[in-house]
Amino acid sequence: MKALTFYDIQDLRYEEVPNPIIEKADEVIVKIKVVGICGSDIARYRNLGPYVKGNVWGHEFSGEVVEVGSDVTNVKQGDRVVGCPNLVCHECDYCKSGHPSRCESLNTIGALVPGAYAEYIKLPAVNLVKMTESMSFEEGTLVEPATVAIHGLYQTKIKMGHEVAVVGCGNIGLMAIKWAKAFGAKKVFAIDIDDKQLQVAKKFGADVLINSKDIDFYDEIRKYGNGVDIAIESAGNPFTAARILGLPRKGGEVVYMGIPYADVPIPRFYFEKIMRNELNIIGSWCTISAPYPGKEWVNAVEYIGNKRVDVLGMVTHKANLSEGPEMFQKIIANPKDFGKVLLYPEEII
Numbered sequence: 001m002k003a004l005t006f007y008d009i010q011d012l013r014y015e016e017v018p019n020p021i022i023e024k025a026d027e028v029i030v031k032i033k034v035v036g037i038c039g040s041d042i043a044r045y046r047n048l049g050p051y052v053k054g055n056v057w058g059h060e061f062s063g064e065v066v067e068v069g070s071d072v073t074n075v076k077q078g079d080r081v082v083g084c085p086n087l088v089c090h091e092c093d094y095c096k097s098g099h100p101s102r103c104e105s106l107n108t109i110g111a112l113v114p115g116a117y118a119e120y121i122k123l124p125a126v127n128l129v130k131m132t133e134s135m136s137f138e139e140g141t142l143v144e145p146a147t148v149a150i151h152g153l154y155q156t157k158i159k160m161g162h163e164v165a166v167v168g169c170g171n172i173g174l175m176a177i178k179w180a181k182a183f184g185a186k187k188v189f190a191i192d193i194d195d196k197q198l199q200v201a202k203k204f205g206a207d208v209l210i211n212s213k214d215i216d217f218y219d220e221i222r223k224y225g226n227g228v229d230i231a232i233e234s235a236g237n238p239f240t241a242a243r244i245l246g247l248p249r250k251g252g253e254v255v256y257m258g259i260p261y262a263d264v265p266i267p268r269f270y271f272e273k274i275m276r277n278e279l280n281i282i283g284s285w286c287t288i289s290a291p292y293p294g295k296e297w298v299n300a301v302e303y304i305g306n307k308r309v310d311v312l313g314m315v316t317h318k319a320n321l322s323e324g325p326e327m328f329q330k331i332i333a334n335p336k337d338f339g340k341v342l343l344y345p346e347e348i349i
Contacts, residue, residue: 001016001017001018001019001118001119001120002014002015002016002017002118002119002321002322002345003015003016003017003056003114003117003118003119003321004056004057004058004117004118004321004324004325005017005054005055005056005057006044006045006049006050006053006054006055006056006057007050007053007054008049008050008053009045009046009047009048009049010045010046010328010329010332012045012057012324012325012328013325014321014322014324014325017056017114017118019119019120020114020120020121020122021122022067022068022069022122024069024124025069025070025071025072026069026071026072026124026125026126027068027069027072027122027123027124027125028065028067028068028069028072028075028122028123028124028125028128029065029066029067029068029120029121029122030061030063030064030065030066030081030083030120030121030122030123030128031063031064031065031066031119031120032061032062032063032116032118032119032120032121032345033061033062033063033064033137033140033344033345033346034061034062034063034137034138034140034141034342034343034344035058035060035061035116035117035118035141035321035342035343035345036060036061036141036142036144036145036340036341036342036343037058037060037327037328037331037340037341037342037343038058038059038060038145038171039170039171039172039236040259041057041058041328042328042331042332042335043236043259043261045328045332046332047261048261051111051112052111052112055110055111055112055113055114055115056110056114056115056116056117056118057110057115057117058109058110058115058116058117058118059085059108059109059110059115059116059144060085060116060141060142060144060145061082061083061116061121061141061144062080062081062082062083062131062137062138062139062140062141062143063080063081063083063121063137064078064079064080064081065077065078065079065080065081065128066120068125069125071125072125073125074125074126074128075125075128075130079128079130080130080131080135080137080140081128081129081130081131081140082128082129082131082140082141082143082144082297082301083109083116083121083123083127083128083129083144084127084128084129084144084147084287084288084293084297085108085109085110085115085116085127085144085287086100086101086106086107086108086127086286086287086288086293087105087106087107087108087109087113087124087127088100088103088105088106088107088288088292089103089104089105090292092104092105098289098290099289099290100288100289100290100292100293100294101151101285101286101287101288101289102285106286108286109121109123117321117324117343117345118321118345119321119345119346126292126293127293129143129293129297129298129301130301131301131305132301132302132305132306133305134305134306134307135301135304135305138312138315138342139304139305139311139312140301141342142304142311142312142314142315142340143297143300143301143304144287145171145172145175145340146175146178146179146300146304146309146311147287147288147294147296147297147300148172148175148257148284148286148287149172149175149176149178149179149234149257150179150287150296150299150300151284151286151287151288151289151294151296152176152232152255152257152282152284153176153179153180153183153255154289154295154296155255155282155284156230156253156255156282157253157280158180158183158184158185158229158230159183159184160183160184160186161184161185161186162184162185162186162228162229162230163185163186163187163188163189163225163228163229163230164176164180164185164187164188164189164228164229164230164231164232165188165189165191165217165221165228165230165231165232165244165247166180166188166189166190166191166201166206166232166234167191167192167217167231167232167233167234167235167240167244167247168191168192168233168234168235168236168237168240168258169190169191169192169194169197169198169200169201169206169234170197170234170235171314171339171340172234172257172258173190173192173201173232173234173235173258174200174201174204174313174314175311175314176232176234176257177190177201177204177205177206178204178205178309178310178311179309180205180230180232181205182303182308182309185230187207187208187224188205188206188207188208189206189207189208189209189210189221189224189228190202190206190208190209190210191210191212191217191240192210192211192212192235193211193212193213194211194336195211196336197336198210198211200313200314200339203313204313204314208224216243217243217247218243218246218247221247225249226249226250227246227247227248227249227250227252228247228248228249228252229248229249229252229253230248230252230253230254230255231244231245231247231248231252231253231254231255232254232255232257233254233255233256233257233258234257234258235258236258236259236260236261237258237260238260238262238263238264238265240258241256241258241260241264242264242265242266242267242270242271243267243270245266245270245271245273245274245279245281246269246270246273248273248277248279249277250277250278251277251278251279251280252277252279252280253279253280253281253282254279254280254281254282255282255284256281256282256283256284257284314339314340315339315340315341315342316337316338316339316340316341317338317339317340317341317342318341318342318343318344318349319341319342319343319344319349320343320344320347320348320349321343321344321345321347322347323343324343327341327343
């Protein structure tokens with residue numbers, strides 16, 4: 001089959017690789033229909049390189065079941081599915097206590113095992129969730145980034161009437177805005193340095209737009225009150241990762257969803273907010289809970305599939321999988337021109 005294989009920093013190749021085969025009774029092979037480019041893929045492509053040289057990359061996908069192992073009962077050939085990319089042992093204390101996102105052997109497709117930038121992929125059956133009949137494969141592919149935001153929100157005490165600030169309006173930030181509203185947030189502040197992205201955030205449900213390029217969002221947010229109930233860091237930027245500590249009201253919460261690829265120096269003014277305001281600081285990792293793969297996946301499929309949450313507005317580009325290497329180069333050259341990019345292994349674009 002054809003796939004995108006990741007060899008080194010900015011060395012991504014479209015080439016022939018072996019087809020996956022069933023080796024265990026609980027495994028399933030899926031024909032991939034649509035696969036999305038994740039923001040973390042861009043960072044790794046630009047700066048870090050692969051975990052395993054030459055591995056098939058990618059982890060956001062939807063597709064159709066083509067083969068199942070002898071013990072598989074939850075899906076069958078022909079089912080339309082989305083795939084949870086996180087692989088866990090199901091045996092360690094964290095898994096057994098209902099916290100698979102903390103699994104001691106946590107892995108992700110595309111890292112140490114073959115991923116989804118390919119025509120086919122093999123996964124344990126438990127990692128697959130059936131799509132609703134009305135859900136498109138494009139919507140199915142956006143379930144995984146939706147679950148990143150949902151998982152983070154489930155770590156908080158969010159309830160109807162809360163005010164939420166989202167710092168960084170990239171794809172995960174847009175999902176955080178959309179799902180904060182779905183969780184009942186009364187007001188959502190979108191904070192970014194790009195007016196174009198803030199307008200997209202408005203379409204995703206943001207009530208107040210703050211361009212923080214030339215102003216301090218700490219001062220700006222206080223024009224609306226004493227702070228927010230929940231502040232979400234989705235930019236993955238060291239500067240905002242420190243200063244977001246100034247956004248919550250006393251007793252509020254900070255959720256870190258973005259991944260900063262550098263040290264995070266925290267000025268004393270903001271660090272003291274943790275203690276003086278008795279903040280609850282939450283790290284959010286992966287997309288999963290118990291029963292596996294979790295309510296994040298069940299609810300994302302339900303809400304997106306039944307059109308209660310519209311996520312397609314973040315898609316800006318579509319291309320054939322064979323154009324993947326060129327697309328990654330275009331993205332790192334002009335990142336502001338790209339939102340969510342979808343690739344099609346069947347070469348139908």
